Amino acid sequence: MKMNIVLHEPEIPQNTGNIARTCAATGAKLHLIEPLGFSLEEKQIKRAGLDYWHLVEIFTYKNYEEFLEKNNDPKIYMATTKSKQTYVDVQYEEDAYIMFGKETAGIPEEILLQNKENCIRIPMREEARSLNLSNSVNIVLYEALRQNQFLGLKAEGELHRYHW
Template sequence: MKNKKSIINIVLVEPEIPPNTGNIGRLCVGLNISLFLVGKLGFSLKNKYLKRAGLDYWDHLKYYRYKSLNELRKEFSNSRFFYFSKKAFNVYYSANFKKGDFLIFGKETEGLPEKLLEKNKDFTYRIPMRGETRSLNLSNSVAIVAYEAFRQINWERK
C-alpha cells in the first residue's frame, strides 16, 4: 500500500498525550500529509481531548496505525527515515529533506529509544535550544521540522 506516502510523512512512536496528537493531526490536514501512529498509544483514538485539539479536521486526516517501527520501515523499505531527539548532535536544518521522507518523533516522556538513535545517528537530528527548557512540546517540534522539510522541498500551494 505504497500510496499512503505523501510529500512528507509524520511518524509518532507511542504518543502519550491526546492534545499533542490532535494538534499534529490538524497540522497534517493543513499540509495535506500523512500521519503514522506507531506502537502502543497512551490514549484511545476516540479520546475527546484528541478530537478537541484536532477540531473538525480529524475526519479529513490521512492516518495509519502500525504495531511497530520495524513494520513501517519494512513496508516503506525504499524510503528515508529521519529521527528527532534532543539527544542528537545534528541540527534539523542541516538535514537534506526530499519528497516522501518520514520524520519520526518519540513519545513525550522518553523520546525515541537510545539504541534506535545510535543505530541511525547519521539520520538523527535535534532542534537547538538555548534556554533552560529540557525539551519542546511534541506538537511544536513536529511543526518546526515539517515546515523546514516543506521549505527545502520547495512545496508551493496550488
C-alpha cells in the same frame, strides 16, 4: 508531494490531535507506532484535531518493526535532543519520513544508534529538556516543506475588501 510524520508511542492525546491538524493542513501523512497513550476515539484528541480529521491519512502500527516493514525500510529523520546536527543541516526529500518520540522519553536510544546519521535536533537552551511535541513537529515539518518550495500547498493569501 507527501511528507510523513511518524510518532513513536505518543502519550498525550492533545499533542497527537494538534499534529493531526498540522498534517491535515499540509497534506502530510501521520504514522502512529503503538502503544499509544490514548484511544483515537477520545474526546481530547478529537477536539484538538477539530473538523480536519477527514483530511488526514493516518496509519497505525503495532511496533517499530511493523512500521519499517510496511514502509519498505524508509530513510527516517529522527528528531532527538541527543543529535549533533540540527534540523536545518539536512536536505529533506519530497516524501521524507520525520520521526518524533514519546513525550516523556523520546525515541529509544537503540533506534537512534541505528540511524545516527539521520538524527536531527532543534537548538534550544541547555537548561530546557525539550519542546512540546506538537511544536517540534511544526518546526521541522515546515522546514522540510520550505526546502521543497511548499509543493502542493497554497503559499499565497489575499486580502478581501469588506464594506461597512
